[in-house]
């Protein structure tokens with residue numbers, strides 16, 4: 001990580017932020033995730049937890065038995081979402097995340113199970129704690145938008 005990723009101290013708040021890495025600018029998020037290969041590993045771990053955690057069984061059952069396509073789609077989507085090449089539309093067509101989940105029965109329990117799989121997958125990666133929190137906070141918004149009942 002080079003020094004350009006560390007912003008200067010905030011001159012207005014006086015809060016020392018010099019050690020806080022910046023994510024969400026250009027492809028900084030993708031680089032922090034280990035590049036495209038890192039995202040692939042993250043998604044493999046995510047679906048491993050979805051496949052094995054009892055609390056995620058209901059969400060797992062919403063997917064087809066073979067997870068190959070789901071893994072490929074989520075990996076491609078996240079690479080673009082993290083500031084990398086946006087290949088999702090050309091490969092699978094345009095996507096609107098809440099719209100793509102409207103046919104699914106997603107309540108708080110399903111949303112929490114999805115996010116738990118992501119948290120556990122992130123914890124398996126050699127990522128900074130700040131980065132893991134950033135990803136979880138950022139994903140919690142679309143996850144909430146996918147929820148269509150209590």
Ligand code: HEM
Pocket residue numbers: 059062063064070073074077092095097100101104106110111114115139142143144146147
């Ligand atoms: C809130 C909890 C979520 C649940 C329970 C959930 C569940 C699912 C399921 C079951 C599928 C497969 C749908 C099908 O085959 O018909 C799917 C597809 C997908 N999900 Fe989610 N998802 C959630 C949140 C998210 C979030 C937060 C993102 C990304 C920001 C995401 C990205 C995707 C993508 C890109 C696909 C492939 C869409 C397609 O082409 O059909 N999902 N999701």
